[in-house]
Amino acid sequence: MNTTANAKDTGAQRRGRGGRERILAAATRLFAVQGIGATGMEQVADEAPVSKRTLYAHFRTKNDLVVAHLRGLAASGATLEGVLTREDIPPRERIRGLFDQPVTDAAPVRGCPFIDAAAEFPDPESAVHAYAREQKLRMVELIDAVVRELGCREPRDLAEQxxxxxxxxxxxAMVLDDADYGRYARAAAEVLVDQALAGKR
Incomplete structure:
Protein backbone atom coordinates (compact mmCIF):
# COMPACT_ATOMS: atom_id res chain seq x y z
CA MET A 1 0.00 0.00 0.00
CA ASN A 2 1.47 3.40 -1.02
CA THR A 3 0.92 5.52 2.11
CA THR A 4 2.71 8.54 0.59
CA ALA A 5 0.36 8.63 -2.40
CA ASN A 6 -2.65 8.21 -0.12
CA ALA A 7 -1.49 11.08 2.08
CA LYS A 8 -1.08 13.29 -0.98
CA ASP A 9 -4.55 12.37 -2.21
CA THR A 10 -6.05 13.13 1.20
CA GLY A 11 -4.25 16.47 1.34
CA ALA A 12 -5.52 17.42 -2.12
CA GLN A 13 -9.06 16.51 -1.14
CA ARG A 14 -8.83 18.65 1.98
CA ARG A 15 -7.57 21.65 0.02
CA GLY A 16 -10.35 21.23 -2.53
CA ARG A 17 -13.14 20.50 -0.07
CA GLY A 18 -15.79 23.19 0.15
CA GLY A 19 -14.60 24.93 -3.01
CA ARG A 20 -18.11 25.53 -4.32
CA GLU A 21 -19.26 26.97 -1.00
CA ARG A 22 -16.21 29.25 -0.79
CA ILE A 23 -16.83 30.49 -4.34
CA LEU A 24 -20.47 31.30 -3.58
CA ALA A 25 -19.56 33.00 -0.30
CA ALA A 26 -16.94 35.11 -2.07
CA ALA A 27 -19.33 36.01 -4.88
CA THR A 28 -22.01 37.02 -2.37
CA ARG A 29 -19.58 39.34 -0.56
CA LEU A 30 -18.30 40.92 -3.76
CA PHE A 31 -21.72 41.30 -5.39
CA ALA A 32 -23.04 42.99 -2.23
CA VAL A 33 -20.20 45.50 -2.05
CA GLN A 34 -19.54 46.33 -5.70
CA GLY A 35 -22.38 44.83 -7.74
CA ILE A 36 -22.54 41.92 -10.16
CA GLY A 37 -21.32 43.73 -13.27
CA ALA A 38 -18.23 45.12 -11.58
CA THR A 39 -17.19 41.72 -10.23
CA GLY A 40 -15.06 39.54 -12.49
CA MET A 41 -14.66 35.78 -12.29
CA GLU A 42 -10.94 36.13 -11.61
CA GLN A 43 -11.67 38.37 -8.64
CA VAL A 44 -14.11 35.79 -7.26
CA ALA A 45 -11.43 33.08 -7.59
CA ASP A 46 -8.91 35.26 -5.72
CA GLU A 47 -11.41 36.05 -2.98
CA ALA A 48 -12.51 32.41 -2.48
CA PRO A 49 -9.58 31.51 -2.74
CA VAL A 50 -9.60 28.82 -5.42
CA SER A 51 -7.83 28.25 -8.69
CA LYS A 52 -9.53 29.42 -11.87
CA ARG A 53 -9.69 25.79 -12.89
CA THR A 54 -11.69 24.98 -9.75
CA LEU A 55 -13.94 28.01 -10.28
CA TYR A 56 -14.82 27.02 -13.83
CA ALA A 57 -15.24 23.37 -12.86
CA HIS A 58 -18.11 24.45 -10.61
CA PHE A 59 -19.44 27.36 -12.69
CA ARG A 60 -18.78 27.28 -16.42
CA THR A 61 -19.95 30.86 -16.93
CA LYS A 62 -20.63 33.97 -14.88
CA ASN A 63 -24.34 33.46 -15.62
CA ASP A 64 -24.14 30.08 -13.87
CA LEU A 65 -22.45 31.67 -10.86
CA VAL A 66 -25.00 34.50 -10.63
CA VAL A 67 -27.98 32.13 -10.81
CA ALA A 68 -26.44 29.93 -8.11
CA HIS A 69 -25.85 33.03 -5.99
CA LEU A 70 -29.48 34.12 -6.40
CA ARG A 71 -30.73 30.62 -5.60
CA GLY A 72 -28.68 30.70 -2.41
CA LEU A 73 -30.16 34.05 -1.41
CA ALA A 74 -33.70 32.82 -2.08
CA ALA A 75 -33.10 29.69 0.00
CA SER A 76 -31.56 31.66 2.87
CA GLY A 77 -34.58 33.92 3.31
CA ALA A 78 -32.30 36.98 3.17
CA THR A 79 -34.46 38.77 0.58
CA LEU A 80 -37.53 40.99 0.70
CA GLU A 81 -39.89 38.07 0.33
CA GLY A 82 -38.07 35.89 2.88
CA VAL A 83 -40.25 37.23 5.69
CA LEU A 84 -43.41 36.02 3.96
CA THR A 85 -42.67 32.36 4.68
CA ARG A 86 -42.06 32.85 8.40
CA GLU A 87 -44.70 31.11 10.47
CA ASP A 88 -43.39 32.46 13.78
CA ILE A 89 -44.88 35.92 13.22
CA PRO A 90 -48.48 36.97 12.49
CA PRO A 91 -49.51 37.58 8.85
CA ARG A 92 -49.87 41.34 9.31
CA GLU A 93 -46.27 41.52 10.59
CA ARG A 94 -45.11 39.52 7.59
CA ILE A 95 -46.62 42.17 5.31
CA ARG A 96 -44.92 44.94 7.30
CA GLY A 97 -41.64 43.05 7.06
CA LEU A 98 -41.75 43.30 3.26
CA PHE A 99 -40.53 46.87 3.62
CA ASP A 100 -37.45 46.14 5.73
CA GLN A 101 -34.26 46.17 3.67
CA PRO A 102 -31.83 43.28 4.17
CA VAL A 103 -28.48 44.97 4.90
CA THR A 104 -24.98 43.87 5.85
CA ASP A 105 -22.44 45.64 8.01
CA ALA A 106 -19.98 46.29 5.21
CA ALA A 107 -22.19 46.90 2.18
CA PRO A 108 -24.30 49.75 0.85
CA VAL A 109 -28.05 49.19 0.59
CA ARG A 110 -28.59 46.91 -2.40
CA GLY A 111 -32.39 46.75 -2.47
CA CYS A 112 -33.78 43.65 -4.13
CA PRO A 113 -31.07 41.33 -5.52
CA PHE A 114 -33.45 39.92 -8.12
CA ILE A 115 -34.27 43.36 -9.52
CA ASP A 116 -30.57 44.27 -9.46
CA ALA A 117 -29.68 41.08 -11.32
CA ALA A 118 -32.43 41.54 -13.93
CA ALA A 119 -31.19 45.09 -14.57
CA GLU A 120 -27.62 43.85 -15.08
CA PHE A 121 -28.81 41.03 -17.36
CA PRO A 122 -31.53 42.83 -19.36
CA ASP A 123 -32.11 40.09 -21.96
CA PRO A 124 -35.41 38.46 -20.83
CA GLU A 125 -34.18 35.16 -22.27
CA SER A 126 -30.99 35.07 -20.20
CA ALA A 127 -30.83 32.54 -17.38
CA VAL A 128 -30.25 35.26 -14.78
CA HIS A 129 -33.15 37.44 -15.94
CA ALA A 130 -35.45 34.42 -16.17
CA TYR A 131 -34.62 33.35 -12.62
CA ALA A 132 -35.17 36.90 -11.32
CA ARG A 133 -38.57 36.99 -13.06
CA GLU A 134 -39.46 33.62 -11.50
CA GLN A 135 -38.69 34.98 -8.03
CA LYS A 136 -40.70 38.16 -8.59
CA LEU A 137 -43.70 36.05 -9.65
CA ARG A 138 -43.18 33.84 -6.60
CA MET A 139 -43.19 36.95 -4.42
CA VAL A 140 -46.73 37.79 -5.56
CA GLU A 141 -47.86 34.22 -4.84
CA LEU A 142 -46.43 34.44 -1.32
CA ILE A 143 -48.08 37.79 -0.64
CA ASP A 144 -51.35 36.46 -2.03
CA ALA A 145 -51.23 33.59 0.47
CA VAL A 146 -50.59 35.95 3.39
CA VAL A 147 -53.39 38.39 2.54
CA ARG A 148 -55.78 35.46 2.06
CA GLU A 149 -54.77 34.32 5.54
CA LEU A 150 -55.71 37.79 6.78
CA GLY A 151 -59.05 37.53 5.00
CA CYS A 152 -58.58 40.51 2.68
CA ARG A 153 -60.93 41.23 -0.22
CA GLU A 154 -59.57 40.81 -3.76
CA PRO A 155 -56.34 39.22 -2.53
CA ARG A 156 -54.68 38.89 -5.94
CA ASP A 157 -54.98 42.57 -6.78
CA LEU A 158 -53.83 43.50 -3.29
CA ALA A 159 -50.84 41.15 -3.61
CA GLU A 160 -49.78 42.85 -6.86
CA GLN A 161 -50.16 46.28 -5.25
CA ALA A 173 -33.68 52.56 -0.92
CA MET A 174 -30.81 51.34 -3.10
CA VAL A 175 -30.54 54.56 -5.11
CA LEU A 176 -30.70 56.74 -1.99
CA ASP A 177 -28.65 54.30 0.16
CA ASP A 178 -31.34 54.60 2.81
CA ALA A 179 -32.10 51.30 4.54
CA ASP A 180 -35.16 52.79 6.26
CA TYR A 181 -36.76 54.14 3.10
CA GLY A 182 -39.37 51.37 3.19
CA ARG A 183 -41.23 53.20 5.96
CA TYR A 184 -43.04 55.29 3.33
CA ALA A 185 -44.25 52.29 1.37
CA ARG A 186 -45.11 50.48 4.60
CA ALA A 187 -47.49 53.30 5.53
CA ALA A 188 -49.18 53.02 2.14
CA ALA A 189 -49.39 49.24 2.50
CA GLU A 190 -51.13 49.61 5.86
CA VAL A 191 -53.81 51.73 4.21
CA LEU A 192 -54.33 49.18 1.43
CA VAL A 193 -54.61 46.30 3.88
CA ASP A 194 -56.99 48.24 6.14
CA GLN A 195 -59.22 49.03 3.17
CA ALA A 196 -59.22 45.40 2.07
CA LEU A 197 -60.15 44.28 5.59
CA ALA A 198 -62.79 46.98 6.05
CA GLY A 199 -64.72 45.64 3.07
CA LYS A 200 -64.66 42.08 4.36
CA ARG A 201 -68.08 40.60 5.07
Whole structure:
Protein backbone atom coordinates (compact mmCIF):
# COMPACT_ATOMS: atom_id res chain seq x y z
CA MET A 1 0.00 0.00 0.00
CA ASN A 2 1.47 3.40 -1.02
CA THR A 3 0.92 5.52 2.11
CA THR A 4 2.71 8.54 0.59
CA ALA A 5 0.36 8.63 -2.40
CA ASN A 6 -2.65 8.21 -0.12
CA ALA A 7 -1.49 11.08 2.08
CA LYS A 8 -1.08 13.29 -0.98
CA ASP A 9 -4.55 12.37 -2.21
CA THR A 10 -6.05 13.13 1.20
CA GLY A 11 -4.25 16.47 1.34
CA ALA A 12 -5.52 17.42 -2.12
CA GLN A 13 -9.06 16.51 -1.14
CA ARG A 14 -8.83 18.65 1.98
CA ARG A 15 -7.57 21.65 0.02
CA GLY A 16 -10.35 21.23 -2.53
CA ARG A 17 -13.14 20.50 -0.07
CA GLY A 18 -15.79 23.19 0.15
CA GLY A 19 -14.60 24.93 -3.01
CA ARG A 20 -18.11 25.53 -4.32
CA GLU A 21 -19.26 26.97 -1.00
CA ARG A 22 -16.21 29.25 -0.79
CA ILE A 23 -16.83 30.49 -4.34
CA LEU A 24 -20.47 31.30 -3.58
CA ALA A 25 -19.56 33.00 -0.30
CA ALA A 26 -16.94 35.11 -2.07
CA ALA A 27 -19.33 36.01 -4.88
CA THR A 28 -22.01 37.02 -2.37
CA ARG A 29 -19.58 39.34 -0.56
CA LEU A 30 -18.30 40.92 -3.76
CA PHE A 31 -21.72 41.30 -5.39
CA ALA A 32 -23.04 42.99 -2.23
CA VAL A 33 -20.20 45.50 -2.05
CA GLN A 34 -19.54 46.33 -5.70
CA GLY A 35 -22.38 44.83 -7.74
CA ILE A 36 -22.54 41.92 -10.16
CA GLY A 37 -21.32 43.73 -13.27
CA ALA A 38 -18.23 45.12 -11.58
CA THR A 39 -17.19 41.72 -10.23
CA GLY A 40 -15.06 39.54 -12.49
CA MET A 41 -14.66 35.78 -12.29
CA GLU A 42 -10.94 36.13 -11.61
CA GLN A 43 -11.67 38.37 -8.64
CA VAL A 44 -14.11 35.79 -7.26
CA ALA A 45 -11.43 33.08 -7.59
CA ASP A 46 -8.91 35.26 -5.72
CA GLU A 47 -11.41 36.05 -2.98
CA ALA A 48 -12.51 32.41 -2.48
CA PRO A 49 -9.58 31.51 -2.74
CA VAL A 50 -9.60 28.82 -5.42
CA SER A 51 -7.83 28.25 -8.69
CA LYS A 52 -9.53 29.42 -11.87
CA ARG A 53 -9.69 25.79 -12.89
CA THR A 54 -11.69 24.98 -9.75
CA LEU A 55 -13.94 28.01 -10.28
CA TYR A 56 -14.82 27.02 -13.83
CA ALA A 57 -15.24 23.37 -12.86
CA HIS A 58 -18.11 24.45 -10.61
CA PHE A 59 -19.44 27.36 -12.69
CA ARG A 60 -18.78 27.28 -16.42
CA THR A 61 -19.95 30.86 -16.93
CA LYS A 62 -20.63 33.97 -14.88
CA ASN A 63 -24.34 33.46 -15.62
CA ASP A 64 -24.14 30.08 -13.87
CA LEU A 65 -22.45 31.67 -10.86
CA VAL A 66 -25.00 34.50 -10.63
CA VAL A 67 -27.98 32.13 -10.81
CA ALA A 68 -26.44 29.93 -8.11
CA HIS A 69 -25.85 33.03 -5.99
CA LEU A 70 -29.48 34.12 -6.40
CA ARG A 71 -30.73 30.62 -5.60
CA GLY A 72 -28.68 30.70 -2.41
CA LEU A 73 -30.16 34.05 -1.41
CA ALA A 74 -33.70 32.82 -2.08
CA ALA A 75 -33.10 29.69 0.00
CA SER A 76 -31.56 31.66 2.87
CA GLY A 77 -34.58 33.92 3.31
CA ALA A 78 -32.30 36.98 3.17
CA THR A 79 -34.46 38.77 0.58
CA LEU A 80 -37.53 40.99 0.70
CA GLU A 81 -39.89 38.07 0.33
CA GLY A 82 -38.07 35.89 2.88
CA VAL A 83 -40.25 37.23 5.69
CA LEU A 84 -43.41 36.02 3.96
CA THR A 85 -42.67 32.36 4.68
CA ARG A 86 -42.06 32.85 8.40
CA GLU A 87 -44.70 31.11 10.47
CA ASP A 88 -43.39 32.46 13.78
CA ILE A 89 -44.88 35.92 13.22
CA PRO A 90 -48.48 36.97 12.49
CA PRO A 91 -49.51 37.58 8.85
CA ARG A 92 -49.87 41.34 9.31
CA GLU A 93 -46.27 41.52 10.59
CA ARG A 94 -45.11 39.52 7.59
CA ILE A 95 -46.62 42.17 5.31
CA ARG A 96 -44.92 44.94 7.30
CA GLY A 97 -41.64 43.05 7.06
CA LEU A 98 -41.75 43.30 3.26
CA PHE A 99 -40.53 46.87 3.62
CA ASP A 100 -37.45 46.14 5.73
CA GLN A 101 -34.26 46.17 3.67
CA PRO A 102 -31.83 43.28 4.17
CA VAL A 103 -28.48 44.97 4.90
CA THR A 104 -24.98 43.87 5.85
CA ASP A 105 -22.44 45.64 8.01
CA ALA A 106 -19.98 46.29 5.21
CA ALA A 107 -22.19 46.90 2.18
CA PRO A 108 -24.30 49.75 0.85
CA VAL A 109 -28.05 49.19 0.59
CA ARG A 110 -28.59 46.91 -2.40
CA GLY A 111 -32.39 46.75 -2.47
CA CYS A 112 -33.78 43.65 -4.13
CA PRO A 113 -31.07 41.33 -5.52
CA PHE A 114 -33.45 39.92 -8.12
CA ILE A 115 -34.27 43.36 -9.52
CA ASP A 116 -30.57 44.27 -9.46
CA ALA A 117 -29.68 41.08 -11.32
CA ALA A 118 -32.43 41.54 -13.93
CA ALA A 119 -31.19 45.09 -14.57
CA GLU A 120 -27.62 43.85 -15.08
CA PHE A 121 -28.81 41.03 -17.36
CA PRO A 122 -31.53 42.83 -19.36
CA ASP A 123 -32.11 40.09 -21.96
CA PRO A 124 -35.41 38.46 -20.83
CA GLU A 125 -34.18 35.16 -22.27
CA SER A 126 -30.99 35.07 -20.20
CA ALA A 127 -30.83 32.54 -17.38
CA VAL A 128 -30.25 35.26 -14.78
CA HIS A 129 -33.15 37.44 -15.94
CA ALA A 130 -35.45 34.42 -16.17
CA TYR A 131 -34.62 33.35 -12.62
CA ALA A 132 -35.17 36.90 -11.32
CA ARG A 133 -38.57 36.99 -13.06
CA GLU A 134 -39.46 33.62 -11.50
CA GLN A 135 -38.69 34.98 -8.03
CA LYS A 136 -40.70 38.16 -8.59
CA LEU A 137 -43.70 36.05 -9.65
CA ARG A 138 -43.18 33.84 -6.60
CA MET A 139 -43.19 36.95 -4.42
CA VAL A 140 -46.73 37.79 -5.56
CA GLU A 141 -47.86 34.22 -4.84
CA LEU A 142 -46.43 34.44 -1.32
CA ILE A 143 -48.08 37.79 -0.64
CA ASP A 144 -51.35 36.46 -2.03
CA ALA A 145 -51.23 33.59 0.47
CA VAL A 146 -50.59 35.95 3.39
CA VAL A 147 -53.39 38.39 2.54
CA ARG A 148 -55.78 35.46 2.06
CA GLU A 149 -54.77 34.32 5.54
CA LEU A 150 -55.71 37.79 6.78
CA GLY A 151 -59.05 37.53 5.00
CA CYS A 152 -58.58 40.51 2.68
CA ARG A 153 -60.93 41.23 -0.22
CA GLU A 154 -59.57 40.81 -3.76
CA PRO A 155 -56.34 39.22 -2.53
CA ARG A 156 -54.68 38.89 -5.94
CA ASP A 157 -54.98 42.57 -6.78
CA LEU A 158 -53.83 43.50 -3.29
CA ALA A 159 -50.84 41.15 -3.61
CA GLU A 160 -49.78 42.85 -6.86
CA GLN A 161 -50.16 46.28 -5.25
CA UNK A 162 -48.08 45.30 -2.22
CA UNK A 163 -45.40 43.70 -4.40
CA UNK A 164 -45.20 46.88 -6.47
CA UNK A 165 -44.84 48.98 -3.31
CA UNK A 166 -42.14 46.68 -1.91
CA UNK A 167 -40.14 46.54 -5.13
CA UNK A 168 -40.42 50.29 -5.66
CA UNK A 169 -39.32 51.01 -2.10
CA UNK A 170 -36.39 48.61 -2.43
CA UNK A 171 -35.22 50.31 -5.63
CA UNK A 172 -35.42 53.79 -4.09
CA ALA A 173 -33.68 52.56 -0.92
CA MET A 174 -30.81 51.34 -3.10
CA VAL A 175 -30.54 54.56 -5.11
CA LEU A 176 -30.70 56.74 -1.99
CA ASP A 177 -28.65 54.30 0.16
CA ASP A 178 -31.34 54.60 2.81
CA ALA A 179 -32.10 51.30 4.54
CA ASP A 180 -35.16 52.79 6.26
CA TYR A 181 -36.76 54.14 3.10
CA GLY A 182 -39.37 51.37 3.19
CA ARG A 183 -41.23 53.20 5.96
CA TYR A 184 -43.04 55.29 3.33
CA ALA A 185 -44.25 52.29 1.37
CA ARG A 186 -45.11 50.48 4.60
CA ALA A 187 -47.49 53.30 5.53
CA ALA A 188 -49.18 53.02 2.14
CA ALA A 189 -49.39 49.24 2.50
CA GLU A 190 -51.13 49.61 5.86
CA VAL A 191 -53.81 51.73 4.21
CA LEU A 192 -54.33 49.18 1.43
CA VAL A 193 -54.61 46.30 3.88
CA ASP A 194 -56.99 48.24 6.14
CA GLN A 195 -59.22 49.03 3.17
CA ALA A 196 -59.22 45.40 2.07
CA LEU A 197 -60.15 44.28 5.59
CA ALA A 198 -62.79 46.98 6.05
CA GLY A 199 -64.72 45.64 3.07
CA LYS A 200 -64.66 42.08 4.36
CA ARG A 201 -68.08 40.60 5.07
Missing amino acids: LATLADGAASR
